[in-house]
Amino acid sequence: MEQILADLFPRTEVxxxxxxxxMVGAIVFGxxxxxxREYRDHAAGLRTHILVALAACVFALLALESVHMASFSDEQxxxxxxxxxxxxxxxxxxxxxxxxxxxxxxxxxxxxxxGMWLAGAVGLSVGLGYWFVGFFATLACFxxxxxxxxxxxxxxxxxxxxxxxx
Numbered sequence: 001m002e003q004i005l006a007d008l009f010p011r012t013e014v015x016x017x018x019x020x021x022x023m024v025g026a027i028v029f030g031x032x033x034x035x036x037r038e039y040r041d042h043a044a045g046l047r048t049h050i051l052v053a054l055a056a057c058v059f060a061l062l063a064l065e066s067v068h069m070a071s072f073s074d075e076q077x078x079x080x081x082x083x084x085x086x087x088x089x090x091x092x093x094x095x096x097x098x099x100x101x102x103x104x105x106x107x108x109x110x111x112x113x114x115g116m117w118l119a120g121a122v123g124l125s126v127g128l129g130y131w132f133v134g135f136f137a138t139l140a141c142f143x144x145x146x147x148x149x150x151x152x153x154x155x156x157x158x159x160x161x162x163x164x165x166x
Contacts, residue, residue, distance in 0.1 A: 014156055025131065026123040036046040036145035037112050044099050044112045052095070052116050053123035056088045060127025067087040067104035085124055092120035115141065121133045125126075 010014065027050055034049025063084035096113030116139050125134035 011049055012065055012139065014061065018129075020128065022061065023054060023127050025126040025134065026053040029121045029122045029134050032138050033115050033122065033141050033145075036142070037115055038116040040149075042109075042110075042112045044116055045150060049115060050121040052092055053126075056092065056120040056123025057127035059088050060124045064128065070165055081121060087137050088120055088124055089117075092117050100128075111145070115145065 012019065014022075025163035030050040030053025031046060033046075033053070034046040037049065038045030048092045061077075067079050067081060096116040099109040099113040099116065101108050118137060122137050122141075125131075125137065
């Protein structure tokens with residue numbers, strides 16, 4: 001029984017409660033970023049941003065742990081955690097690019113794509129243990145999406161009224 005538990009829960013460099021806290025943090029921060037997109041009824045909303053942030057967090061945790069795995073301790077095996085960051089960045093950018101469309105002379109989905117990219121960065125930050133970076137990026141994203149979005153709406157409405165008067 002002890003061996004089964006050891007196989008299911010191998011010794012990790014980062015303690016399991018910390019791993020769990022980082023994953024929950026990525027979920028919460030991803031939800032904050034995705035909430036505004038959900039509120040505006042965009043295709044990539046709450047669930048998408050949560051999944052992007054959580055996936056990035058898991059990749060970061062795996063990168064951290066892989067450096068310390070006994071099976072990778074051979075001199076011929078070289079682990080570079082930075083490659084995980086690069087792969088997550090490229091993968092999320094690919095997903096985000098899929099959100100951007102050009103329709104009727106307008107570009108749509110650019111902000112949603114940027115939000116997904118940021119959700120990936122926030123997930124990596126939290127997964128690597130940089131809580132402050134993840135928190136501040138989430139806060140800044142909230143300000144940009146909600147507050148600047150409101151200003152943009154007001155300015156857009158005023159601009160439309162001005163165009164109608166001409």
